[in-house]
Amino acid sequence: xxxxxxxxxxxxxxxxxxxxxxxxxxxxxxxxxxxxxxxxxxxxxxxxxxxxxxxxxxxxxxxxxxxxxxxxxxxxxxxxxxxxxxxxxxxxxxxxxxxxxxxxxxxxxxxxxxxxxxxxxxxxxxxxxxxxxxxxxxxxxxxxxxxxxx
Amino acid sequence: xxxxxxxxxxxxxxxxxxxxxxxxxxxxxxxxxxxxxxxxxxxxxxxxxxxxxxxxxxxxxxxxxxxxxxxxxxxxxxxxxxxxxxxxxxxxxxxxxxxxxxxxxxxxxxxxxxxxxxxxxxxxxxxxxxxxxxxxxxxxxxxxxxxxxx
Numbered sequence: 001x002x003x004x005x006x007x008x009x010x011x012x013x014x015x016x017x018x019x020x021x022x023x024x025x026x027x028x029x030x031x032x033x034x035x036x037x038x039x040x041x042x043x044x045x046x047x048x049x050x051x052x053x054x055x056x057x058x059x060x061x062x063x064x065x066x067x068x069x070x071x072x073x074x075x076x077x078x079x080x081x082x083x084x085x086x087x088x089x090x091x092x093x094x095x096x097x098x099x100x101x102x103x104x105x106x107x108x109x110x111x112x113x114x115x116x117x118x119x120x121x122x123x124x125x126x127x128x129x130x131x132x133x134x135x136x137x138x139x140x141x142x143x144x145x146x147x148x149x150x
Numbered sequence: 151x152x153x154x155x156x157x158x159x160x161x162x163x164x165x166x167x168x169x170x171x172x173x174x175x176x177x178x179x180x181x182x183x184x185x186x187x188x189x190x191x192x193x194x195x196x197x198x199x200x201x202x203x204x205x206x207x208x209x210x211x212x213x214x215x216x217x218x219x220x221x222x223x224x225x226x227x228x229x230x231x232x233x234x235x236x237x238x239x240x241x242x243x244x245x246x247x248x249x250x251x252x253x254x255x256x257x258x259x260x261x262x263x264x265x266x267x268x269x270x271x272x273x274x275x276x277x278x279x280x281x282x283x284x285x286x287x288x289x290x291x292x293x294x295x296x297x298x299x300x
Contacts, residue, residue: 039189071221
């Protein structure tokens with residue numbers, strides 16, 4: 001009897017520990033991907049302002065930020081771990097329900113961010129503008145389908 | 151009299167607007183640098199586990215994460231804007247009081263992260279280990295001096 005109680009107690013302890021670990025993993029993953037997207041947004045802002053002519057076009061600065069975004073664009077995916085559709089997140093369950101579509105969106109993000117980094121090396125706003133537009137559409141497309149927008 | 155009241159009212163409105171704008175800037179800057187550091191931490195974790203032998207050494211994966219960290223390491227500085235020592239932050243006022251020391255720390259972070267990315271290309275843990283140790287010390291040095299540690 002004692003042994004059985006002990007085994008049940010241990011099983012419960014192990015289950016609780018693994019549930020706690022999973023909860024931490026989920027929180028860390030959510031915080032991670034939000035940090036990545038926020039860093040993308042921070043760098044996207046001045047580029048958007050240059051494209052719209054709200055601030056002067058600085059080709060070197062634009063190119064530097066485009067390079068950063070090209071690296072960042074490859075990072076969010078690993079933060080969308082199984083079970084991380086709950087908690088402090090705007091991620092919609094559709095991400096995990098339509099994983100192939102979501103992955104295709106992530107691929108498009110990486111591809112179009114790389115294309116922008118390439119275009120930015122031209123230093124020519126006429127070359128940059130349409131590529132920047134494509135990247136913006138890619139962001140919006142995924143936000144519409146997979147994110148709770150404010 | 152009406153005119154004077156109007157001018158005072160307008161001045162107050164402009165002051166309030168600029169204070170609000172500054173508050174938003176500060177919040178955005180804090181959130182930005184925290185996102186960057188968190189993304190560094192996320193990528194640092196698996197590298198540290200490999201260095202300590204807690205998980206198997208995967209040279210390609212290590213190198214990929216080291217490359218990411220080398221890019222990220224250059225980013226936090228622009229988030230430490232004037233006045234962003236208040237609010238939801240662990241940044242200590244010493245950052246702005248000893249700006250030269252802090253900037254030297256940021257330079258060291260970028261330099262040592264770049265050195266790790268180089269070392270990682272060797273695929274040799276014996277080459278990587280001391281360079282990783284240097285980067286870890288650089289993190290700790292700035293945290294000790296400039297961050298409210300838990």
